[in-house]
Amino acid sequence: xxxxxxxxxxxxxxxxxxxxxxxxxxxxxxxxxxxxxxxxxxxxxxxxxxxxxxxxxxxxxxxxxxxxxxxxxxxxxxxxxxxxxxxxxxxxxxxxxxxxxxxxxxxxxxxxxxxxxxxxxxxxxxxxxxxxxxxxxxxxxxxxxxxxxxxxxxxxxx
Amino acid sequence: xxxxxxxxxxxxxxxxxxxxxxxxxxxxxxxxxxxxxxxxxxxxxxxxxxxxxxxxxxxxxxxxxxxxxxxxxxxxxxxxxxxxxxxxxxxxxxxxxxxxxxxxxxxxxxxxxxxxxxxxxxxxxxxxxxxxxxxxxxxxxxxxxxxxxxxxxxxxxxxxxxxxxxxx
Numbered sequence: 001x002x003x004x005x006x007x008x009x010x011x012x013x014x015x016x017x018x019x020x021x022x023x024x025x026x027x028x029x030x031x032x033x034x035x036x037x038x039x040x041x042x043x044x045x046x047x048x049x050x051x052x053x054x055x056x057x058x059x060x061x062x063x064x065x066x067x068x069x070x071x072x073x074x075x076x077x078x079x080x081x082x083x084x085x086x087x088x089x090x091x092x093x094x095x096x097x098x099x100x101x102x103x104x105x106x107x108x109x110x111x112x113x114x115x116x117x118x119x120x121x122x123x124x125x126x127x128x129x130x131x132x133x134x135x136x137x138x139x140x141x142x143x144x145x146x147x148x149x150x151x152x153x154x155x156x157x158x
Numbered sequence: 159x160x161x162x163x164x165x166x167x168x169x170x171x172x173x174x175x176x177x178x179x180x181x182x183x184x185x186x187x188x189x190x191x192x193x194x195x196x197x198x199x200x201x202x203x204x205x206x207x208x209x210x211x212x213x214x215x216x217x218x219x220x221x222x223x224x225x226x227x228x229x230x231x232x233x234x235x236x237x238x239x240x241x242x243x244x245x246x247x248x249x250x251x252x253x254x255x256x257x258x259x260x261x262x263x264x265x266x267x268x269x270x271x272x273x274x275x276x277x278x279x280x281x282x283x284x285x286x287x288x289x290x291x292x293x294x295x296x297x298x299x300x301x302x303x304x305x306x307x308x309x310x311x312x313x314x315x316x317x318x319x320x321x322x323x324x325x326x
Contacts, residue, residue, distance in 0.1 A: 028240075105248070
């Protein structure tokens with residue numbers, strides 16, 4: 001019985017990658033875009049989430065994103081971070097491959113699942129490109145089931 | 159000496175029926191005393207607990223009030239807003255979960271303060287534009303949005319207090 005449990009745990013952990021906003025990004029997540037705040041949702045997506053999700057997708061793993069233990073969130077930070085993911089990888093794939101942990105403020109998980117996901121999927125279908133406010137390295141996007149690495153958007157010239 | 163004699167005479171003159179009646183009186187008196195003490199204690203405990211939760215709700219109302227007053231008086235560092243709301247959200251969740259368990263009061267009652275208010279502030283144009291400043295100054299338009307929010311949701315605290323007070 002103990003061996004079975006250990007085996008189950010090993011299988012589960014070997015097929016699940018976890019990232020935490022606190023450990024992999026910042027204790028003080030800020031607002032939506034890079035041009036208004038340093039630790040923005042845009043930056044989180046481009047520096048952390050896009051790469052982590054691409055790795056999980058390639059290995060056919062599930063990605064767990066832990067939102068707890070930071071100093072708190074603005075809804076715009078999470079909307080931008082997880083919305084971009086839906087835009088680049090489609091709603092069905094994101095839904096099937098991501099697990100969000102938000103024990104301290106459970107309403108953030110509800111918001112991402114019930115508002116951000118459908119809104120950004122609609123945006124993806126209507127080809128409303130996400131706004132980019134800083135220069136980012138190339139990032140991954142799924143095009144016809146194939147991962148492509150490009151700089152898909154640049155900040156609008158002022 | 160005379161009193162003792164009188165008592166002995168009194169008790170020796172009682173018949174069986176009188177003893178039963180006397181016993182009944184004593185038992186009833188004891189029972190009445192026990193009931194009054196128990197119920198009174200229970201009622202007191204209930205009242206103390208209700209007062210405690212009512213005070214907690216009042217404290218939370220005051221904390222939101224102070225936060226909004228600081229925002230109106232341009233006295234808030236923008237970076238402190240998000241952590242403050244997280245702290246309040248955890249506090250409100252804890253309290254409303256207990257209040258729900260104890261009195262069956264809707265635990266999502268303060269959601270406007272937990273979700274709408276932080277959204278209103280963090281998505282506000284003035285707040286975003288001054289996020290990296292030391293203090294945020296709200297325009298008249300932004301202030302009136304916050305006042306409108308306060309006006310339309312202020313009664314929620316009183317509704318919870320009434321519900322706690324009226325609960326069984």
